[in-house]
Amino acid sequence: MDVVFASNDNYARHLAVSMCSLMDHNQVADRIRVFILSVNLSQENKEKLSMIAQRYAREIIFIPMGNLQEKFPYAIETGGFDISTMSRLFIGTMLPEDVHRVLYLDCDTVVLGSLKKLYHLNLRGNIMGAVLEPTIYSSLKPALGLRENDPYFNAGVLLIDLETWRKEHVEERLLAFYQGLGGHTFGCDQDILNGTLKGNIRVLSPRYNFFTNYRYFRYQALTDHSPSYRVVSEKNFRQAKVHPVILHFAGDERPWKAGNLNHYRRAYEQYLAMTPWQGTKKEGDGKQKIYLFAYHMMDWITWFFPAVRWWISKKFGMKAVENRKRG
Numbered sequence: 001m002d003v004v005f006a007s008n009d010n011y012a013r014h015l016a017v018s019m020c021s022l023m024d025h026n027q028v029a030d031r032i033r034v035f036i037l038s039v040n041l042s043q044e045n046k047e048k049l050s051m052i053a054q055r056y057a058r059e060i061i062f063i064p065m066g067n068l069q070e071k072f073p074y075a076i077e078t079g080g081f082d083i084s085t086m087s088r089l090f091i092g093t094m095l096p097e098d099v100h101r102v103l104y105l106d107c108d109t110v111v112l113g114s115l116k117k118l119y120h121l122n123l124r125g126n127i128m129g130a131v132l133e134p135t136i137y138s139s140l141k142p143a144l145g146l147r148e149n150d151p152y153f154n155a156g157v158l159l160i161d162l163e164t165w166r167k168e169h170v171e172e173r174l175l176a177f178y179q180g181l182g183g184h185t186f187g188c189d190q191d192i193l194n195g196t197l198k199g200n201i202r203v204l205s206p207r208y209n210f211f212t213n214y215r216y217f218r219y220q221a222l223t224d225h226s227p228s229y230r231v232v233s234e235k236n237f238r239q240a241k242v243h244p245v246i247l248h249f250a251g252d253e254r255p256w257k258a259g260n261l262n263h264y265r266r267a268y269e270q271y272l273a274m275t276p277w278q279g280t281k282k283e284g285d286g287k288q289k290i291y292l293f294a295y296h297m298m299d300w301i302t303w304f305f306p307a308v309r310w311w312i313s314k315k316f317g318m319k320a321v322e323n324r325k326r327g
Contacts, residue, residue, distance in 0.1 A: 003022065004091060004102050006037040019060075029115075088155065089189055132229055138226070212251070217309075
């Protein structure tokens, strides 16, 4: 199994948690080879990450990405996201030629089960497999060449047919698409992947990339908001809540923040304690604790009054982007 992450020093400990959980739950796999697309990872953090791989007798390979800005022949604006996330666009050229299929994982994921079934899934002729994100603002889709009811995918977990990716020059197409958008999108490289690979992405079960705040959404609310989500059965969605295979701590309620009340936070804490970063204090101050308490109350409101969540999300979504820029 070939798995790839992209990280800088700021996300090194979260990468450690994800990698540790991956290896712990897949000990029976014949082989796990982990590639780290490194954006200026320090030698100290590389050594810490290597300790985890050595514990499970797995191979870890660091691939320096250099100056990512220089990989784009035009000016880009990442919308406040760290530029390291753009590393995903270059996996075809950065990974060795003997990698024909790869599973990409965001650093803010935790693996809770075997990935054998996912890794060997038939992509049915598609270049990539990903999980739907029905809460995306539909007003943002037209700029990506998507219709309002077209599916939109989250890029936190990607199963990629890398052989076809290279054969069909996907990297060049991604860069051309991004240039056509003026080097700027709302959702960074996730938007680029959705716009470029429209019609070539297989829908994966939400169990393989369960966004933790979806615990508070009812299935009907998601399908009403995004009809394309009906390809996911209600039974499958409910199973994902109770038995996720890969958790994705997207959004503000993250387990490393002080005051978070994330229902799934103990999964992160369990594996953090198994890494060289064990005992790391949670980030944030009193103001953040108040904010996260309010955020958690919004989660519960979502269950009973989803329209309130949509209103809040739409009203403050762009402010969140501006906050990322300032941060």
